Amino acid sequence: MQLDDQQQRARTWFEHLRDLICAEFESIEREAGSDAAFTYTPWDRQDASGAPGGGGVRGVMKGKVFEKVGVNVSTVGGQFEGAFAKTIHGAADDPSFFATGISLVAHMANPKVPAVHMNTRFLVTTKRWFGGGADLNPPLPVDEDTGDFHAELKAACDAHDVTHYDRFKAWADEYFYLPHRQVHRGVGGIFYDHLEGDFEANLAFTQAVGRAFLAAFPRIVRRRMNEAFTAEDEARMLEWRGRYAEFNLVYDRGTLFGLKTGGNIEAILMSLPPRATWS
Numbered sequence: 001m002q003l004d005d006q007q008q009r010a011r012t013w014f015e016h017l018r019d020l021i022c023a024e025f026e027s028i029e030r031e032a033g034s035d036a037a038f039t040y041t042p043w044d045r046q047d048a049s050g051a052p053g054g055g056g057v058r059g060v061m062k063g064k065v066f067e068k069v070g071v072n073v074s075t076v077g078g079q080f081e082g083a084f085a086k087t088i089h090g091a092a093d094d095p096s097f098f099a100t101g102i103s104l105v106a107h108m109a110n111p112k113v114p115a116v117h118m119n120t121r122f123l124v125t126t127k128r129w130f131g132g133g134a135d136l137n138p139p140l141p142v143d144e145d146t147g148d149f150h151a152e153l154k155a156a157c158d159a160h161d162v163t164h165y166d167r168f169k170a171w172a173d174e175y176f177y178l179p180h181r182q183v184h185r186g187v188g189g190i191f192y193d194h195l196e197g198d199f200e201a202n203l204a205f206t207q208a209v210g211r212a213f214l215a216a217f218p219r220i221v222r223r224r225m226n227e228a229f230t231a232e233d234e235a236r237m238l239e240w241r242g243r244y245a246e247f248n249l250v251y252d253r254g255t256l257f258g259l260k261t262g263g264n265i266e267a268i269l270m271s272l273p274p275r276a277t278w279s
Helices: 005-031 082-087 143-158 164-175 199-224 231-250 253-260 265-271
Strands: 039-046 052-061 066-079 096-108 115-124 128-137 188-196
Touching: 005 052, 005 066, 005 096, 005 115, 005 199, 039 265, 052 265, 066 265, 096 199, 096 265, 115 199, 115 231, 128 143, 128 164, 128 199, 143 164, 143 188, 143 199, 164 188, 188 199, 253 265
Parallel strands: none
Antiparallel strands: 039 052, 052 066, 066 096, 096 115, 115 128, 128 188
């Protein structure tokens, strides 16, 4: 794929963020006495005509602290098929697209450690925009952890636009919600989309979101990973994992986007937990 300067800079950042996050998560495993490491699996994409359409790298680690964590990066392009194009910003009249981004989901071995999701992306149709966000998903919420996570995201938002945090927090509360159960899937975070216009400012903000995640989540993991837990705590975790799976399979935009654009199935579904229960 031929990338222009903006596309290449976005791709480079997402791959750099992947490297920083994976190194930090592997360090946490070392601190826990584990030698677990990420396994990276490249994949290639073809469009409907069989022409090359980019690809990505799926990264997965299963360890002592992280029961399963996936950190994926991808850079793909081509044309949206059929009516799906009309659902994408700027693609109604021209189905051509480019997308690059990072997607992360961590399911933790200790139910005292919250699960987490983070993804950020840059898309090009007839428009150019950034989107993404992060949200914390604790089976057993702790105010200190929730406050810490939100404080880092708020600081990242406030440094760029003082209206961002309240707006993007409300968007996350609305988006990360299971209507059929009438519950939020966690304690929220931020979610934003169609952030367009000033590429430099929007790239800088997206980078700040990634750095805020990297500042907050490993600190929370280290705070909780050695806490004792009960069988009841684990049962609660497995129940909430089931709800997480329901959201990702029924409502998640990223899952739909990956499936509709011929992405790698294992990479798309890496967000699903290794174990879950339904009553």
